[in-house]
Amino acid sequence: MVHMNRWVSIREKIVKNTLTVFALSSLLFLFLIFIFILIEGLPLFLKVGLKNIIFGFKWAPTKGYFGIFPMIISSFLVTFGALIIGAPLGLSCAIYLAEYSGKRLKMILKPALELLAGIPSVVYGFLGVIYIVPIVREYLGGSGFSLISTSIVLGIMILPTIISISFDSIMSVPRSYREGSYAMGATKWQTIFKVVLPAARSGILASFILGMGRAIGETMAVIMIAGNALKIPTNITDPLRTLTGNIALELAYATGDHRLGLFSTGIVLLIIIMALNYLANFGIKRRI
Amino acid sequence: MDVKIKIDNLRVYFEKNEILKGIKINIAKNMITGFMGPAGSGKSTLISIINRMIDFEDNVKIEGRVLIDDINILDKEINPVSLRRRIGTVFAVPIPLQRSIFENIAYGPRLKGINDKIELFKIVSDSLKKAFLWDEVKDRLDMSATKLSGGQQQRLCLARTLVLKPEIILLDEPCSGLDPISTAKIEEALSELKKEYTIVLVSNNTKQIARISDYSAFFYLGELIEYGTTEKVFTNPSQKKTEDYISGKFG
Incomplete structure (x- = not known):
């Protein structure tokens, strides 16, 4: 009995942890999207200037x-x-x-x-x-x-x-x-x-x-x-x-x-x- | 006795269940009439017939007549909105609107088109006094009404009913969630108010009915078992059921 209980509790843990990883992955995707856009876009802000981009007319x-x-x-x-x-x-x-x-x-x-x-x-x-x-x-x-x-x-x-x-x-x-x-x-x-x-x-x-x-x-x-x-x-x-x-x-x-x-x-x-x-x-x- | 509400052979069905089984009762003007009875006895349904709140329920069938000043209010010609301006209702759980104390009371008069500040203030303060709440809130009328205590909220709901100058006040277990001191204040207000209004009080608390009502009615499973002066019903009931209920043997 003790043996089986232990197996059950391990299985429960595996399920919980797997679900946690999947659940957090959406957060990870959001984070990655944000990071990549920042990496690609920020250098131009530094080069041209925030004002010239956001308030530039041309x-x-x-x-x-x-x-x-x-x-x-x-x-x-x-x-x-x-x-x-x-x-x-x-x-x-x-x-x-x-x-x-x-x-x-x-x-x-x-x-x-x-x-x-x-x-x-x-x-x-x-x-x-x-x-x-x-x-x-x-x-x-x-x-x-x-x-x-x-x-x-x-x-x-x-x-x-x-x-x-x-x-x-x-x-x-x-x-x-x-x-x-x-x-x-x-x-x-x-x-x-x-x-x-x-x-x-x-x-x-x-x-x-x-x-x-x-x-x-x-x-x-x-x-x-x-x-x-x-x-x-x-x-x-x-x-x-x-x-x-x-x-x-x-x-x-x-x-x-x-x-x-x-x-x-x-x-x-x-x-x-x-x-x-x-x-x-x-x-x-x-x-x- | 001077009859204000005459209920004549009233039968109410919810889907196929008969909730009220041929109720006949005359409710006296300028008196407090207490309705008591265990859960499911139909007393709250009876209240919702008198103020036509039953209109909001589906699958209801109503037979019989309810006459207020000899006019059948179940008639299709009767506009339930104007009827409810003559009949005030106080519910078991006080639900103030999410506005200030003042605006809660002024809501009804504003619906009728009264907008003059001075006039509003006068009628608001009058009804707060009648509900025995004025002294506790007079310095903070613009405070949100939801911050009042339960007992104060219930008296606020009473005041907001009174401000409409109804002829009849229906109270559906108004003290069920209140402490003894708040209950005493409501009872005190009601005893004063009956001089001007016809009051129907539904209560699970038989002692409360005995304390303040002039007439008492005992309902059981949709039937009116006993009705008479409170003194008679409580000291010398004619039905065994009534005696058992009052003495706490069931209910």
Whole structure:
């Protein structure tokens, strides 16, 4: 008996340690990605100067100009544009799903949303080029490859993120909060607006921030629709180039300092996304 | 007695279970009526019928009538939101909104469209006084209500019910989580409040019913076993079940 017990306990230990190694490997990958991007990208920061990269206006890497300021601004513009379109739509949908829709409709809508999240971004980009770009060209002018087209497509792409996280946080508001409000003679909408949404506030904010993270990191759909011009857009119909687009467009043929410049772009992107994720986690933790 | 609520042959089914089996009871105006009975006796369901909170449950079937001032509140014509503005409810677990003490009480009046600061302050302070809470919170009205003690939170919930100037107050085991001192304060407030309101108190604590209610009703498995003046029910019950319950033989 003693013998068998010992074998069992060794087996338990092996399982535990193996799982620990596998679990930590994802952390290792993150760490490695970070290290490699830093190793490749940092030397250029030292050579050209942080200011000339981040606040530089001119991107001509073969001539020694590595300014990515227009791309940083463009990335934020499309991200906020996506949020302006995606946040109200997504939040309304989450409220409807959580508070108004019947069980049957919920059973149809939730899987549909998951499908929306699963559509490859190149398909979004394709549909954007075929439908949204011509509409923008016709009614708003310009080439159609623009800030507004990109924002619309990204706004739709971030819907699943916003809806599912907002929905969860609205559902996690205790039923007793709602009952207290109803008992005081509040209508359903008054209860949602004054009690449920404030209580779910931090989760809803987190959903917006994670949606932003998705929008700022999106590449394929953006390259296809944004027009990729190297300037700060002054109008919603102007074309623009984002940080992600810059890397994807040029990496194939970049060499030397040019290639390092793209890694610098990557560092900036990584830092922005990490900051957004940190903010979102902060929001979610406060809720719990 | 002056009847405020008349419940007439009320039957309630949850899916196929009969929860209330033909309840007939008249509840007196400006009195405290105590509902007692073991778990599953249907007393809380009865409360949720009177304030129509039962509307939020699925698979419920209701038969019979509940008349408040001779109007059947189960009628489809009755708007449950305006009904609940006439009927205040205090729940077992006090759930203040995540706002200040002041805003918790001002919530109801604001829903009705009262926004004038001075008027709000007056009605908020009035109802806090009536709930015997004013002296303890008057210097910190902008503090978050969730930081109050359990007993204070329950009186806050009472105050926020009173601020709506209801005709009827329903209390569903309001003291179940409270210490004896907090309980005494709530009881004191209720005894004062019955001059203006019709009060229905659900309680598992038979001693509490005996202490403060004027009429007592004993429910068991969805039936009203006994109903009468508290004095009669507690000193000379007509049913053996009632006597057993009051003396603590079951429940």
